[in-house]
Amino acid sequence: MALNIRREEVNQLAEKLAARKGINKTEAVKLALENELRRLDQAVPLRERLRPIQNRVMARPATGLVADKVFYDELSGDA
16 A cells, blocks of 8 residues: 655655665655654653652652651751
8 A cells, every 4th residue: 555645844854864874765754654653663652760769769668757848948958
């Protein structure tokens, strides 16, 4: 089945990629689609990227300090 690119901007992007890679537009579109699909497959969700940081924070012992206005004023030197 044929692919009909109707937006001139998309056509120009395909031409630009084809020219840079030394391939035809069909191969350029194929390459771009393969690369985007690979990128999506390899993407690690934000939740999974943050999990190690959350685990490190939660592993630290509680200080028993109350984080109130006085506490933050002391940290910033406004006390």
